[in-house]
Amino acid sequence: MGCAGILSVRFSAFSGGVFGEMGGDFYNPVMHTSPFDPSAFPTATEGGEHQSNLSDSPLLANLNVEQLAAVTLPAEHALVLAGAGSGKTRVLTTRIAWLLQTGQISSSGVLAVTFTNKAAREMVARLSAMLSLRVQGMWIGTFHGLCNRFLRAHHTLAHLPAGFQVLDVQDQLSAIKRLCKQFGVDTERYAPKVLQGFISANKEDGLRPEAVPAKDLDTRKKLEVYRLYEEQCQREGVVDFGELILRSYELLRDHASVREHYRRRFAHVLIDEFQDTNRLQYEWIKMLVGAPGGESSGGCILAVGDDDQSIYAFRGARVGNMFDFVREFGVQHHIKLEENYRSGSHILDCANALIGHNRERLGKNLRTSQGTGEMVRVFEATPNGQHSGDFIEAAWIVEEIRHLADGGWPLREIAVLYRSNAQSRVIESALVQVGISYRVYGGLRFFDRAEIKNALAYLRLIENPHDDTSFLRVVNFPPRGIGLRTLEQLQDVAQSRGCALSDAASALDGRPGRIVQTFVDSLHEMRSTVQGLRLGQVVERVLDRSGVLEHYRNDREGADRVANLEELVHAAEGFAAAEGLDPIVHTDLSSEEPSVLALFLTQAALEAGDNTAQSAQEGVQLMTVHSSKGLEFDAVFLTGLEEGLFPHDNALSDRAGLEEERRLMYVAITRARSRLVLSHAQTRMLHGQTRYNLRSRFLDELPEHAVRWITARKAASPSAPMASSRQPVAPTAQRPAQDEAGLRVGQKVFHNHFGEGEVLRLDPQAGHAQVSFTRHGVKWLALAIAKLTPVD
DNA sequence: AGCTTCAGACTGAAA
DNA sequence: GTCTGAAGCT
Numbered sequence A: 001m002g003c004a005g006i007l008s009v010r011f012s013a014f015s016g017g018v019f020g021e022m023g024g025d026f027y028n029p030v031m032h033t034s035p036f037d038p039s040a041f042p043t044a045t046e047g048g049e050h051q052s053n054l055s056d057s058p059l060l061a062n063l064n065v066e067q068l069a070a071v072t073l074p075a076e077h078a079l080v081l082a083g084a085g086s087g088k089t090r091v092l093t094t095r096i097a098w099l100l101q102t103g104q105i106s107s108s109g110v111l112a113v114t115f116t117n118k119a120a121r122e123m124v125a126r127l128s129a130m131l132s133l134r135v136q137g138m139w140i141g142t143f144h145g146l147c148n149r150f151l152r153a154h155h156t157l158a159h160l161p162a163g164f165q166v167l168d169v170q171d172q173l174s175a176i177k178r179l180c181k182q183f184g185v186d187t188e189r190y191a192p193k194v195l196q197g198f199i200s201a202n203k204e205d206g207l208r209p210e211a212v213p214a215k216d217l218d219t220r221k222k223l224e225v226y227r228l229y230e231e232q233c234q235r236e237g238v239v240d241f242g243e244l245i246l247r248s249y250e251l252l253r254d255h256a257s258v259r260e261h262y263r264r265r266f267a268h269v270l271i272d273e274f275q276d277t278n279r280l281q282y283e284w285i286k287m288l289v290g291a292p293g294g295e296s297s298g299g300c301i302l303a304v305g306d307d308d309q310s311i312y313a314f315r316g317a318r319v320g321n322m323f324d325f326v327r328e329f330g331v332q333h334h335i336k337l338e339e340n341y342r343s344g345s346h347i348l349d350c351a352n353a354l355i356g357h358n359r360e361r362l363g364k365n366l367r368t369s370q371g372t373g374e375m376v377r378v379f380e381a382t383p384n385g386q387h388s389g390d391f392i393e394a395a396w397i398v399e400e401i402r403h404l405a406d407g408g409w410p411l412r413e414i415a416v417l418y419r420s421n422a423q424s425r426v427i428e429s430a431l432v433q434v435g436i437s438y439r440v441y442g443g444l445r446f447f448d449r450a451e452i453k454n455a456l457a458y459l460r461l462i463e464n465p466h467d468d469t470s471f472l473r474v475v476n477f478p479p480r481g482i483g484l485r486t487l488e489q490l491q492d493v494a495q496s497r498g499c500a501l502s503d504a505a506s507a508l509d510g511r512p513g514r515i516v517q518t519f520v521d522s523l524h525e526m527r528s529t530v531q532g533l534r535l536g537q538v539v540e541r542v543l544d545r546s547g548v549l550e551h552y553r554n555d556r557e558g559a560d561r562v563a564n565l566e567e568l569v570h571a572a573e574g575f576a577a578a579e580g581l582d583p584i585v586h587t588d589l590s591s592e593e594p595s596v597l598a599l600f601l602t603q604a605a606l607e608a609g610d611n612t613a614q615s616a617q618e619g620v621q622l623m624t625v626h627s628s629k630g631l632e633f634d635a636v637f638l639t640g641l642e643e644g645l646f647p648h649d650n651a652l653s654d655r656a657g658l659e660e661e662r663r664l665m666y667v668a669i670t671r672a673r674s675r676l677v678l679s680h681a682q683t684r685m686l687h688g689q690t691r692y693n694l695r696s697r698f699l700d701e702l703p704e705h706a707v708r709w710i711t712a713r714k715a716a717s718p719s720a721p722m723a724s725s726r727q728p729v730a731p732t733a734q735r736p737a738q739d740e741a742g743l744r745v746g747q748k749v750f751h752n753h754f755g756e757g758e759v760l761r762l763d764p765q766a767g768h769a770q771v772s773f774t775r776h777g778v779k780w781l782a783l784a785i786a787k788l789t790p791v792d
Numbered sequence B: 001a002g003c004t005t006c007a008g009a010c011t012g013a014a015a
Numbered sequence C: 001g002t003c004t005g006a007a008g009c010t
Helices: A006-014 A065-071 A088-101 A116-131 A143-153 A167-180 A193-204 A217-236 A243-253 A256-265 A279-289 A320-330 A345-355 A389-406 A420-436 A450-463 A468-474 A486-497 A503-508 A510-530 A535-546 A549-554 A561-578 A596-606 A657-669 A698-699
Strands: A078-082 A110-114 A140-141 A165-167 A238-240 A268-271 A299-307 A332-335 A376-381 A414-418 A438-440 A621-625 A633-639 A672-681 A683-686 A689-691 A707-711 A748-751 A755-763 A766-773 A775-782 A788-791
Touching: A006 A217, A006 A279, A065 A116, A065 A332, A078 A088, A078 A243, A078 A320, A088 A110, A088 A116, A088 A256, A088 A299, A110 A143, A116 A140, A140 A143, A140 A165, A143 A279, A143 A596, A165 A243, A167 A193, A167 A217, A193 A217, A193 A238, A193 A243, A193 A279, A217 A238, A217 A468, A238 A243, A243 A256, A243 A279, A243 A299, A256 A279, A279 A299, A279 A320, A299 A320, A299 A535, A332 A468, A345 A376, A345 A657, A345 A672, A345 A698, A376 A389, A389 A414, A389 A633, A389 A672, A389 A683, A389 A707, A414 A420, A414 A450, A420 A438, A420 A621, A450 A510, A450 A549, A450 A561, A450 A596, A468 A503, A486 A503, A503 A510, A510 A535, A535 A549, A535 A561, A535 A596, A549 A561, A561 A596, A621 A748, A633 A657, A633 A683, A633 A698, A657 A689, A748 A766
Parallel strands: A078 A299, A078 A332, A110 A140, A110 A268, A165 A238, A268 A299, A376 A672, A376 A707, A414 A621, A414 A633, A438 A621, A633 A672, A689 A775
Antiparallel strands: A683 A689, A748 A755, A748 A788, A755 A766, A766 A775
């Protein structure tokens, strides 16, 4: 599967980031030896207004005025508004390097937090390149990675076992399902997914069950599940993602000495992508630093973010944290990074004009000294007799890509972006048609694959026999004839005795009981046979003894899975060295030190791998706009710019939703270096039916001077006949009157192509009508395009 | 007990 | 149109 590269990079590049120097790194405020690299020592900065004064400092060379100001800020709280492509990461890393080199702090006095492992890795890599000191042991990582590290160090105070494990979303859901079954929760009324959302959302708001207002019966029921879930996790020694942060927060809150220690220690706290932080993450930061006026104020915060790129409100991100931060910390230093080093001014003009339609902004305008660059083009795909608009759109884009490729543009520098994953399919098949290779982002990640999760479940059971989630996952995998019946009995016994499933096995009798007992025995056997082996060997042996590997070998479609399992062995083999750990596994269940196996399993949960479906081959990159954030490409094709799709129907109910959609569009536009092509289709196959869509309102918000409206001039592919040569659409073409044609629900209508039908629903805001046609089924139509005649 | 079929969903997604 | 998850069949 070619995951070798991905894995080895992942496990080595972040070495020490999470686990390095565990223990010794904590209650040990003693500084590292001097971090100075004499050759890079800067001269006095004199307030640092002009870079010319600093030409002899390689670190600060080539920074623009704003970047320099941000890097050399005094040790006070500050907010940096960093526009897209403005050198944000460079500022963050140079700031850290500058603080270290000027001797203002030691490397143990810095805490830098990001959202993704990728961002953390990049920061570590850039710092290593700038500094001669060991970046490994520094507190640079994700919110969850750092909190994990923190809880490991203080696991006793946190009431957790040394080798506590981290539940990912899948594990969490199955834990909740199991709990529902056990306590007879009506899962028709309270879907496990909903309960999971409820629990996570509350944790991310920093709320334990007792703190959530039980306003109605429904909420009370959910709270009961929340409580039971917490008990279950505690009993099994596992934590979910939210718990990592919530418990770290509470630990700091409840233990003054620990709090004081870290507040004294971290003189500088740097936060990346601040607009994406949720309430709990912000509270954690505040607890770590101490709000002004509190009993002890700690270090200073440098928050870097861009309110215009806030696109994760749906998962709890609060742009409001930016405003709160300024208010609560009395932030005096506001720096805007507005110079963009990525795109020409036509592209930036589009971005600025578009985002100017948003009301709730801190305010910021991207500029460039690069010149205008290419015009931004807009393509409208018109359906023909054989193909719907999305097909024509895809074919046209692929043709354009082929031209680019012929012209020497590297394929990996070309991206096709879309609003929702469902759109990738048409584009993929168009690419396959002409034989252009591509990569799709958004598939399963390595550690989320079923075979890997099965293998990890065995390893977890070796580490912790009380992990019932893992027990249930593999008690009948590979199949050994244990059915639901048996498991229910087992769970009953475990519940009445208050013990783990694996300890309840002996109470069962009959054939099923013997099978379960054999399974439990084999786990014991594996646990003892594995002692003293290297981690890689441990994984290998468990894959063998558990029968997992054999099971996939016998599966005629299991070749990929076998390869992935081999990859897992390889990853385990390299893990210890990369983390600077002893590779020998000792799973002493009462140990105060987590075993290397426990750390490996945690790593797997906290860093599940790139979510790219294909291997890292050269190819056009396909992804959603969301996952394109932070990336850049020479050429960007942004597809499906249609009302209902982008902005998406589900986001249109309120102003905030629309503004987030617009920010999403802003993110997409600012990905392009030199070429940006926007496209929309008049008709699109969606959910197995044809939809008629108006072009996106966002297209009408772009400035005329920077945009060229085009239509197809030639056949997009041999099989696709001429797209009709319509006149370029005027950018200001009128939107349909809301009540056009006087339609109402239940109205009988006639359509030239589909014949007779009845209006099922109306969406006046979007100008859409859903019509059930007698002969062609249910379709959504855009009233401006479809000609509907009312019939009586 | 395990496989197959059928209904229903379906914006976005890090750790 | 395609994937997931639960009920039905062998």
